[in-house]
Structures are given as C-alpha cells and as structure tokens.
Amino acid sequence: MISEREYRKRRTRLGRKLKPYSVGVLFSATPKIRSNDTEYPYRQNSNFYYMSGFTEDNAALVFVKEAKNFKTYLFVAQKDKTQELWHGQRLGTDKAKERFLVDDVFEFTTFNEKFKEFVIDKHHIYYDFKLDYSKVKLLKRRSENILSFENLAHIVERMRLIKSKSEIKLIKKALSITKKAHHKAMKTAQKLQYEYQLQAGIEYIFKKYGAYSDAYTSIVACGNSANTLHYINNDKKLKEGELILIDAGCEYEYYASDITRTIPVSKKFTKAQAEVYVMVLDVQKEIIGMIRPNILRSDLQKKSEELLCRGMVDLGILEGEVKTLLKEKAHKKYYPHGIGHWMGLDVHDECPYKKLNGKEIPLQAGMILTIEPGIYLDKEDENIPKKYRGLGIRIEDDILVTKEGCENLSCKIAKEINEITRKSSSSPLNSFSLLR
CATH class of the missing domain: 3.90.230.10 (Creatinase/methionine aminopeptidase superfamily)
Structure with a gap:
C-alpha cells in the first residue's frame, strides 16, 4: 500500500516543476462501453492514480500555482443514493477531505465553475494531450489569457520512471x-x-x-x-x-x-x-x-x-x-x-x-x-x-x-x-x- 504522504510528495514534486502562474489538470479515466449498456471493468487512468491514489471515475486533480506557491484541489463524484444503489458506494467530499492530503475537495459537478476561477490571471495550462476532445475544448474555452498549453503527462511519466x-x-x-x-x-x-x-x-x-x-x-x-x-x-x-x-x-x-x-x-x-x-x-x-x-x-x-x-x-x-x-x-x-x-x-x-x-x-x-x-x-x-x-x-x-x-x-x-x-x-x- 502506498501512503497518502507519498502521494502528497509526488504532488509537491510535480507542483514545483510547473511554471509560475499556471494551472495543471489530471482527469480520471472515463468508463468504457463493452456493448450496449454494459461496461468494461473500470480501470483508473495511471497518471491520475499516480498523483492521487484515487480509484473512482468522475474525478479530477487540479494544481493552481502562483509565482512560487501552489495548491492542489481534488474533485470527486457527489454522493447519490440512487446511483450508489446501482453502482456502489462513492467516497464523497467529506470523506475525501479526511483521507486525501490536498488543500480542498469539491464535487465534480462544480469543475467548470471552479476551473474558470482558477485560470484568472494565469498564463499556462498543463493537461494530458491525450484527453478526449470534449475535455480539451473545455480547458481551452476558459483560457483567453493563456500564453501556452503544456503536456502534463510528459512530466508525470518522467517521474514514473524511478520507482519508490x-x-x-x-x-x-x-x-x-x-x-x-x-x-x-x-x-x-x-x-x-x-x-x-x-x-x-x-x-x-x-x-x-x-x-x-x-x-x-x-x-x-x-x-x-x-x-x-x-x-x-x-x-x-x-x-x-x-x-x-x-x-x-x-x-x-x-x-x-x-x-x-x-x-x-x-x-x-x-x-x-x-x-x-x-x-x-x-x-x-x-x-x-x-x-x-x-x-x-x-x-x-x-x-x-x-x-x-x-x-x-x-x-x-x-x-x-x-x-x-x-x-x-x-x-x-x-x-x-x-x-x-x-x-x-x-x-x-x-x-x-x-x-x-x-x-x-x-x-x-x-x-x-x-x-x-x-x-x-x-x-x-x-x-x-x-x-x-x-x-x-x-x-x-x-x-x-x-x-x-x-x-x-x-x-x-x-x-x-x-x-x-x-x-x-x-x-x-x-x-x-x-x-x-
């Protein structure tokens, strides 16, 4: 088992590598359809997991960096008794705040609104260039003042070369x-x-x-x-x-x-x-x-x-x-x-x-x-x-x-x-x- 402290150390290393006045985003994997309304067994995105240890879908990890300091935010699926009846328990924001060593936790439904706040006065956006088009479009739509888009996956995958x-x-x-x-x-x-x-x-x-x-x-x-x-x-x-x-x-x-x-x-x-x-x-x-x-x-x-x-x-x-x-x-x-x-x-x-x-x-x-x-x-x-x-x-x-x-x-x-x-x-x- 990898400790929450080790995940936090990884996030700290990553945050220090980002340019000043930047936002970095890692998304969870999207469930994949096997046929009609049945899905393949869910498997988390490796880069997202490496930085969070979180195994649920409908989640995101965000780095918001100022000149030097940065904060990390985790977005998780909301608790929903009807959905949990069919698909199993969700951790939810309250338990996520207890478990994960991040600065704050929000419901994933608020991601669009929060991301708009995060990119104010920022100049660089980091994300995984392999994201599906809808997510890329979302990230770029809110980015009028952005000078560059950087591939966050390259940085994370370089970190993954050396095993702890x-x-x-x-x-x-x-x-x-x-x-x-x-x-x-x-x-x-x-x-x-x-x-x-x-x-x-x-x-x-x-x-x-x-x-x-x-x-x-x-x-x-x-x-x-x-x-x-x-x-x-x-x-x-x-x-x-x-x-x-x-x-x-x-x-x-x-x-x-x-x-x-x-x-x-x-x-x-x-x-x-x-x-x-x-x-x-x-x-x-x-x-x-x-x-x-x-x-x-x-x-x-x-x-x-x-x-x-x-x-x-x-x-x-x-x-x-x-x-x-x-x-x-x-x-x-x-x-x-x-x-x-x-x-x-x-x-x-x-x-x-x-x-x-x-x-x-x-x-x-x-x-x-x-x-x-x-x-x-x-x-x-x-x-x-x-x-x-x-x-x-x-x-x-x-x-x-x-x-x-x-x-x-x-x-x-x-x-x-x-x-x-x-x-x-x-x-x-x-x-x-x-x-x-």
Missing part, C-alpha cells in the same frame, strides 16, 4: 502471485486439453491470491501459435511433444508484472527444442548481466540482436557471416521485437525513452524494465532446419536497476530446463486440481 520502495514492494507482490500461476501451469499442462484451460488456471491463481486483474490479456500459445507475437485466441489444443509459450502477469494494486515462460506440453523438452531454448536463455542471462546505471537500452538491444544472430548461425537457422547478417537485418525475421520495455503502473509503462533533446535516457537506479529475447520459427519456413520449424520461444523477466547493477525480481520463477521439467514432473494432478 513502496512501488517496488507492490511489483514484487504481483510477481509472487505470478510465480504461483506459472508454476501451476507447469504442473498442469500435460493434464489439460486446450490453451484456454491453461489460461483459466493461471487467471484463477491471480484472483485467488488477491490480484483481481491480469496486467494484460494472457498469451497461451501452443506450437506454431507462439509465432504470432500477440496471440490471444488461446483456443487450440495442447499437443503432445509441442512447446507452450505463456506470457501472463497479474496486476496487484495497480502495479503490473510481465512474465513469459516457454514450457513443454509433455514433461520434457526434445533435443531440438532444448537447443533453441538454451540459446535464448543464455542470451537473456548475458543481457541481464549487462544492466547497471548509465547503460543505454539501445546497447542492450544491439547486443541481444548480435547474440541471437550468432546463436541462429550456430544452430543453422541462418547462414553467413554474423556481421553481414546483422547489417542486412536477416535476423529480424526471427527476432522482430525489442529486448524489453519499462514496467510499472502499466505493463508497458508509458514513460519516455528519450529526453526532450532527443537523446536516449540511460538506465538509472530505481527503473524497472523487462528483458525478453525470443526466437520465432514458423512451421512453413523452409529456409530453416525442419527440426526447428514451428518453435516459438520467449523468456521474459522483470529487472530492477540498482546502484550496483540490477536485481532480477522474477528470478524465483522457474526457467532452467531442469527446473521446468522438475515442476512438470511433480505430484500427479487431475483436471480438477485447479479448483482446489
């Missing part, structure tokens, strides 16, 4: 649950028939241990399905002798985990499967070993491409000189994605990779990123040895940059071949064990 101790603790908790889910999958895969059954078991574990949402739609891809990078159909049969690529992670108190493991449907890897798997695993280990402050993510990408290309040459998947193949980007056919991404409140944390001057942001202590090399060998590709066709292998861990180097936050999730086969060969399970 509380944030790291929540991500570790998410990973402890994700570990249970992946290990359960390793134990049950050979007893199930379909990808979606394995997915159901994984997501059951998420909820059982208090992670009420997955961080993204789970990928459970058996055999050649793993060669579709964002495969989410999860409707194919689990076939004896094939591998299953499982990319699944839970979200705990808004913080994500993101883990990929590739496991056999049977209890063991074939010789060909093991050859490719070990090559990818060795690459991942070497890239993780490079991580420390001031290293560039692009250096990790370049090295991963070099290592994977060399590995593919050694296995006969590619032919030729490594330098020439890299120059021609021949390896990208089988490794088309990046080595990893930022992770935090979003599984692909919406934090910048470059500074405003265009230079890349180097790694710093407190950043969390994924490392996920992969090889994708389509079964129809006759240019590669037949024994490797249809294999799709990715191994992904979540890495914290530390002052001395890095910490693999997901190191306890089995990934060595002997660990995976040991998990797969543990006590016999029947198809009903997922419910126990």
Whole structure:
C-alpha cells in the first residue's frame, strides 16, 4: 500500500516543476462501453492514480500555482443514493477531505465553475494531450489569457520512471502471485486439453491470491501459435511433444508484472527444442548481466540482436557471416521485437525513452524494465532446419536497476530446463486440481 504522504510528495514534486502562474489538470479515466449498456471493468487512468491514489471515475486533480506557491484541489463524484444503489458506494467530499492530503475537495459537478476561477490571471495550462476532445475544448474555452498549453503527462511519466520502495514492494507482490500461476501451469499442462484451460488456471491463481486483474490479456500459445507475437485466441489444443509459450502477469494494486515462460506440453523438452531454448536463455542471462546505471537500452538491444544472430548461425537457422547478417537485418525475421520495455503502473509503462533533446535516457537506479529475447520459427519456413520449424520461444523477466547493477525480481520463477521439467514432473494432478 502506498501512503497518502507519498502521494502528497509526488504532488509537491510535480507542483514545483510547473511554471509560475499556471494551472495543471489530471482527469480520471472515463468508463468504457463493452456493448450496449454494459461496461468494461473500470480501470483508473495511471497518471491520475499516480498523483492521487484515487480509484473512482468522475474525478479530477487540479494544481493552481502562483509565482512560487501552489495548491492542489481534488474533485470527486457527489454522493447519490440512487446511483450508489446501482453502482456502489462513492467516497464523497467529506470523506475525501479526511483521507486525501490536498488543500480542498469539491464535487465534480462544480469543475467548470471552479476551473474558470482558477485560470484568472494565469498564463499556462498543463493537461494530458491525450484527453478526449470534449475535455480539451473545455480547458481551452476558459483560457483567453493563456500564453501556452503544456503536456502534463510528459512530466508525470518522467517521474514514473524511478520507482519508490513502496512501488517496488507492490511489483514484487504481483510477481509472487505470478510465480504461483506459472508454476501451476507447469504442473498442469500435460493434464489439460486446450490453451484456454491453461489460461483459466493461471487467471484463477491471480484472483485467488488477491490480484483481481491480469496486467494484460494472457498469451497461451501452443506450437506454431507462439509465432504470432500477440496471440490471444488461446483456443487450440495442447499437443503432445509441442512447446507452450505463456506470457501472463497479474496486476496487484495497480502495479503490473510481465512474465513469459516457454514450457513443454509433455514433461520434457526434445533435443531440438532444448537447443533453441538454451540459446535464448543464455542470451537473456548475458543481457541481464549487462544492466547497471548509465547503460543505454539501445546497447542492450544491439547486443541481444548480435547474440541471437550468432546463436541462429550456430544452430543453422541462418547462414553467413554474423556481421553481414546483422547489417542486412536477416535476423529480424526471427527476432522482430525489442529486448524489453519499462514496467510499472502499466505493463508497458508509458514513460519516455528519450529526453526532450532527443537523446536516449540511460538506465538509472530505481527503473524497472523487462528483458525478453525470443526466437520465432514458423512451421512453413523452409529456409530453416525442419527440426526447428514451428518453435516459438520467449523468456521474459522483470529487472530492477540498482546502484550496483540490477536485481532480477522474477528470478524465483522457474526457467532452467531442469527446473521446468522438475515442476512438470511433480505430484500427479487431475483436471480438477485447479479448483482446489
């Protein structure tokens, strides 16, 4: 749990970054329609949540800055017994004033009126440029004296790059649950028939241990399905002798985990499967070993491409000189994605990779990123040895940059071949064990 004091510290840091005589606005997420009059489960806007810790819709957080000093105001939905009968309790202004360390709390219905007061004699307005048009129009309508409009999201997302101790603790908790889910999958895969059954078991574990949402739609891809990078159909049969690529992670108190493991449907890897798997695993280990402050993510990408290309040459998947193949980007056919991404409140944390001057942001202590090399060998590709066709292998861990180097936050999730086969060969399970 992140304390109200930590949220206030974040708001203080943000307020100090705003220009004199400015107003900054962050809005809550808007509920999204699934079909007709039903909605998707509500998920708060990450930037708004990062600055407030408030999970309701119809809310806004406003910064009003004079020459140096600033105040923060929270707008919340009004208490309404009829609405609460259908949609649940609202915090309301009175309880919000008790809970949140802001200067004042107002009902959201008064936002237009209050915003008009806030922008008097102000010269700059900060807001998230990704806002829907109606909200942008609202902010600009009251702004006759404004000299500039600034993207507040850029500032907040830069702040989100460095995780606090509380944030790291929540991500570790998410990973402890994700570990249970992946290990359960390793134990049950050979007893199930379909990808979606394995997915159901994984997501059951998420909820059982208090992670009420997955961080993204789970990928459970058996055999050649793993060669579709964002495969989410999860409707194919689990076939004896094939591998299953499982990319699944839970979200705990808004913080994500993101883990990929590739496991056999049977209890063991074939010789060909093991050859490719070990090559990818060795690459991942070497890239993780490079991580420390001031290293560039692009250096990790370049090295991963070099290592994977060399590995593919050694296995006969590619032919030729490594330098020439890299120059021609021949390896990208089988490794088309990046080595990893930022992770935090979003599984692909919406934090910048470059500074405003265009230079890349180097790694710093407190950043969390994924490392996920992969090889994708389509079964129809006759240019590669037949024994490797249809294999799709990715191994992904979540890495914290530390002052001395890095910490693999997901190191306890089995990934060595002997660990995976040991998990797969543990006590016999029947198809009903997922419910126990």
